[in-house]
Amino acid sequence: MDTKLNKSDFMLFVIYYGVSVLMTIYEYSKTGHNLIEYLLDIPAFIILDVGMVLIFMYWLLPDYIINQKKYLHFTFWAVSLMIIAGFLEDAVGHFSGDNDWSQFKYDIQQMINYISGTAQSIGLPFGLLLAKKYYENQILFGSIKEKQKENELKLLRSQISPHFLFNNLNTLDALIDSNTEKAKEYINRLSLIYRYLIQTKDAEVMELTAEMNFAENYMFLLKTRFGDDYEFEISKNSSLENKFVPTGAIQTLLENIAKHNRAQHGKAIKASIHIDGDWLTVSNTKSNMKPTQESLGTGLKNLEYRYRLLSDRKPIISDTLDGFTVKIPIIKLSNES
Incomplete structure (x- = not known):
């Protein structure tokens, strides 16, 4: 209250x-x-x-x-x-x-x-x-709960959308002929992602360790699909034990990077996930892509609504000419001894 x-x-x-x-x-x-x-x-x-x-x-x-x-x-x-x-x-x-x-x-x-x-x-x-x-x-x-259900539905649709599956199957098709071993790895990572999505579809929060494992698999798909367009880095300066984030939060932030940025003139988009204390920070360099009318930050707004229900803190968003940064609070469900 x-x-x-x-x-x-x-x-x-x-x-x-x-x-x-x-x-x-x-x-x-x-x-x-x-x-x-x-x-x-x-x-x-x-x-x-x-x-x-x-x-x-x-x-x-x-x-x-x-x-x-x-x-x-x-x-x-x-x-x-x-x-x-x-x-x-x-x-x-x-x-x-x-x-x-x-x-x-x-x-x-x-x-x-x-x-x-x-x-x-x-x-x-x-x-x-x-x-x-x-x-x-x-x-x-009541308003946030209603928005939460709407956001969960949108998230679930994005996770199992034909467009998402179609892009991954196209990538897999290209890999089968050119790099069989990598194709096997791609199938394994894709199956882990879908298994995770199915297992967590009803969970409001998820352990940070599990979300980071998901993030690594998701980044592998992006790197494989787009090649050198993206460079990802993960740094952890604190323990992940007893720490949680809203389910799918990291996926939302990674999707936001891939959706709004593309490498230009051979210059890759550099993205990083940094965990320090009670905050998880996702930052990236920016390209000159113009956002479409239907994608003006709806994923981030949905994430902010979810935090209003789950925590007394909210995400911090910084948008500059050179980069875009989102800091999301890490949720602790019990007191550490």
Whole structure:
């Protein structure tokens, strides 16, 4: 659940506390409060209430409930902060009312009152925000799930498309007469690719080791088909253990390179896959091919949609005159010991 506030959330704050201020002014006017009480009490309760809600939304909920499931830590900090907020609001009211400080209470009962009073004060705006965020996240989740199924269908179609098979059979036909041994290797790699595609067609994420094996087989097909048009390099600066990426992510990035670039004037397209820490980077030099209307980055957009469902991080795309780079986050499904 995304707890970060957006523009409409702050508009909700403005409306809610605008009404609250008007009601407080009306109550104060009936009981004959002094001007200083208007100037101190009202801003104090707004600042403390809004501050408490922001602390819950940006720190306590995401850190202790959503990410770590540390409910005791959450309770401790929530209660402590409510006591502090209640104490500050009480102290401001005591000062603005010009009361005798010797009568100021700070015993156990008063702390309980602080907790109760703060909970009542922030309960409604906090509840409204949570309900709103839950509704928005459900809509977003439904939209992403629908897009995910659409993307899976597109990916599956591209993987088993007659065009893909036709190109590979043409390459294989040429190899059988010219290089029998390489033709056997080509058949073996092609069969490994199709076996992998069939085995992983329902998986949302796949082990990085398996995806890299697939990538090596896929690059072999491209190199065999296009000869010296492409130069591929793989570097791994970290372990692949307990690391995952969306199924077919690397295929999407390699397809993107082959789809939009061709060697020109004998200058090969240089492509690399680099794994370092929590990121997998695929970069390539560029040719002057003009993209067709139906291939304007749809594969990358689909990959971004999948990451919105699987991770709180998203791919980073860099497009310059000399090269194109895509960094995708590596997903960890369990904590490493």
